[in-house]
Amino acid sequence: MLDEVFPIPTRALIRQGGRACFFRLVNTSPLLIQVQSGTKIVMADDKALRLEAGAYGLLPDYRPLTMENIPKAPQKYQTLALPVPRQLFEEAYTRMGSLAVPSRPVPAGTSKLPEEAAALFEYCCQPGNLTRLPGAIAKARLMELITWFALYGAVLGQCQSPRLEDRLRQMIESDTTFDWTLAHAARSFNMSEATLRRKLAAENTGFSEILSDTRMNRALGLIQTTTLPMAQVALEVGYDSPSQFAARFKERFGVNPRHVRGGSERFERIGAEVEHSGADALAR
Template sequence: MEHQDFPIPTGALIRQGGRACFYRLVNTNPLLIQVQSGTKIVTANDKPLRLDAGAYGLLPDYQPLTMENIPKAPQQYQTIALSVPRQLFEDAYARMGSVAVPSMPLPARSSNMPDEAAALFEYCCQPGNLTRLPSAIARARLMELITWFALCGAVLGQSSSPRLEDRLRQMIETDPAFDWTLRHAAHAFNMSEATLRRKLAAENTSFSEILSDTRMNRALGLVQTTALSMAQVALEVGYHSPSQFAARFKERFGVSPRHVRNGSEPVERIGTEVERSGADVLSR
């Protein structure tokens, strides 16, 4: 088998029992999604995009998004998402030649997806389908899928230079439970702690804010996509106290992790516009 030279994605099934709105979520890779039940309203730059059950969409990387997920009783909200490296989008568009790439990456709907494209999306999302293929074939399948999305109106906008904040988030995401310190980060980026602190301040953030926010957004993903207990989710993102984890989660998102999973608590306000806490994170 040929060595895989890029991360092979697998579809993530996102389930949510309670209605909630999550502010300032940022993906570190673009996402191809299909809403399977309920409704998703995603907003960027004050432009909302509504995706009802059956709709396909493209969510950009490193673009702050507000995500409102609305279950339709008696079913949970459910979406399948495929995280695809940006380079594959750029390669696919280069091969298409005539595609008009937007100057800004914004959420987009892929309208009137043909059956062949829908079947390819389902194939790529199934665990194991792409990983057992040679790298060149897996890449070709994903680029074909990206091309279908583009032909149906969902084209990924141009990327901007990654901020130091984004690079730091990528590093923390490799192991959110690790005891990361400013010293670790400064060493990884070949700069002094004072320089790193100053550069992050210039981006209106700090190491501790990015660390906390990255962990909370990974936790949100685990709550939505796994059956892990809340105590295990807490451990996975570096919290040894489940109660401390639950309090921090609610502070960040305005709802408890149990509400997100089960919809078991009344909510008078949906989500919360909190003070900026580092980067704006993975959208779901």
């Protein structure tokens, strides 16, 4: 298996029944993706990246993005996503030597990869393939995949200074069912509650906002990638009441969670802008 610092990636198959646009979503890990059906539009810094079926892309970590997923009838929208630790990108780029790395992480795409690279992406996304390999070989396969993407124009930008908000999101993501409190977080970061509150305020956010948004991010992922009943999705993100969960989800994304999975004939813009600042959720 991979070294502990490089956890084995688990691919996600993202499906969506109706056209939808999600605002201000954030990945906590870079994602290598392939749009398999439909169209994906990703916006950052007022620039749009359009990925049609068959195209590959790279979505950066910790950048608020707007995602529009558009199905093409009669099929649902579908994208295959592979999270890869940032450390592997940085090591692969160092080995490439002369690669120009953008100063900021932005979405990047390539309409086509060579057959060998496409086969490698499919191999790395197949459950169990990487876990069966010696750690050094599995790491080498992922770095080769990163190199192929880079050679065809999809390069991950330089890491920005990590924020306390980002660290807090990672902690909450490790167990979204846990009853997290400000006190838990403060102890984890070896600081007082007042200090944590002050530092988050300096980043224009707060503990409750990050907790709720991280849970909604997880819920969105479960709805798009599983067939779990909505009541179970609610439990997975710390809500005992399905109705309370649905209300909070609709408040954040502007629509009932059942719509995301089932879709409708009419166009819906999901994810109305939230008032607070800061990154909001995992980009899908």
